[in-house]
Amino acid sequence: MRPGAPPRAPGPGEVVARALASGVSQGTELLLFRGEGPTPFDPSLDAEGAPTYPRRYGYAWVGEVVARGEGAALGPGDRVFALAPHGDLHLLEPGAARGLPRSIPAERAVLAANLETAITCVWDAGVGLGDAVVVLGGGVVGLLIVALARRAGAVVRLVEPSERRRQVGLALGAAAALRPEDDRLRGDADAVIAATGHPEELDRAIAHAAREATVTVASFYGARTSPVALGAEFHRRRLRLRASQVSTIPPERAPRWDHARRFALVRALLEDPALDALLDPSVPLDAAPSVYAELAAEPGARLQTVFRYGARSATREAP
Template identity: 30%
Template sequence: MSTPPPRLVPSIARAYWVEASGKGAIRQETLSVPVPVGYSLLETWLTGISPGTERLVGLGKVPAECQQAMACPAMGGSFKLPVKYGYCLLGQAINGPYADQLVFTMHPHQDYAIVPNKQLLPLPQDIPPLRATLLPNLETALNAIWDSEYQAPAPVAIVGGGIVGLLIAFLLKTAWDAFPIIIERDPQRRQLIEKLGWGLTVLEVQEAPQGVFSLCFHASGQGAGLQTALDSVGFEGKVIEVSWLAHQPVTLNLGGSFHFQRKQILSSQVSTIAKPKREHTSHQQRLEQTLNYLQSPLLDALIAPAITFESLPLFMQELYHKNPVDFSFAVTYPPFHPRLHKA
């Protein structure tokens, strides 16, 4: 029985770089081969896009005081531009402890990558690769609910029906037995949410009741949305802020009912385990719980038509100047294309 020929190890990779504000391109770069001990070479299948964050990065608007916290693994250049930046990557390991397995890591958009083994997460075979690109945002949603200390059947709302807001709604409905109300200003997005088939109630801002919710998550990415969230909660109501607004100025009315009704605003950010869970839950345990929630096929409805790596510069140029209506975006690479066509 003949053995298959050894797999060729590439010495050149291609990666997406933001070259100037609002403009990017695919560049070639040299890979460090042979692969160092403790690292694995990945052949990329998919990368995920974080629209809000990557828009700010692509426009050169990351505040100086946030740049250290915002840096991603394997980032190249700097936030002053040019920069190689991205969100998550799924690829097949060519060598190392997970050889021939599909693994997940945080990494910029790149067709081949050399990644420390400790940063790799082997993915269960029963989770479709496209759905797995939701993992970071789903973990963000889970952490936000933990921060809120929500208990059903308290009335709960979500301002902003983007990907994080909808994943919060998904978890509240399926794991907390809640009936969240989505408040969304964009009529196209409201239609898309209704077509998900999740049985969510979606309201435009003018229809949203005021002072009736115990809890509201703000996920619109707009300062005006935070005011809507504050107005929606009643006595001792809590607003969980999951949007990152960078240097966007926000004007809030903290007169009126805010003070005497003892309303609260709490920021939730995924890099730190939510305080109510922090003492007894590790990052690994939170990740394992997130993977369990990823088993649901309901999540597949959130994934927009795929973007090829070759067309990524054009897509990103549009993203930098316009908020997309769709929810979750994945970039596909040639090794995944045959599997995409079979789906």
């Protein structure tokens, strides 16, 4: 799990940063842990035949710059976020390190990646003022979607089996938080967002959607598949099924928004201490093997798992 020193000194525009905290993306990383990810898992990174597990993965990493190359925009002492794997040190290419203010605690800052995903999903779903929105799944992404949809003026219902996650959903603005067995499939939602990680839940999403509504899929299912009923309910209501993917800006916004503007919004949202409700107590990186085993055994028991690093461990208190 732990890389050694950077392979070389930073070149022009590059920085070396030392870890403060990193977050586990439970849905994606458990696909890898269970061997349920597609092969290759990431065509842009993986060589043909690369294993899905064991491997070092992650994309919610917060650190502090310790060395800079000529012309780098960030310097020693600056706090940064990067879409980088878990590990002590990273050599980050120009543009890979995104600056963070010290007013945002490092543990909360690991939410940046999932906040980008949630923002994009709310945009893709077309959530508007006064809309009735159903969110299926109260993992970290689902709960961030609840919070953002409420900020956009929607009335949000969360469907989630975990009592703890339902309570966090209510704290973040959900009007109702229901167990799946108590969920009434009323067909009245203006937007339905599927964030359970389970493809079989698409039938529930379709049953919630009102006529001409959009069902937006936030989850990455990996290699998992499930039959989906596209008969009477889906067909006669003229529903739309849309995938949301964070790598690109939705086409309706792309003429005005770019990744830098979206991350500026992420930074502003991360100032909200209410997001700390999503954070579990941090654990040392050396405990990763047991942490992944526990997450796989009881995935609904935790929210945002955060790894801490050495004597420079992150705290929830701003320095």
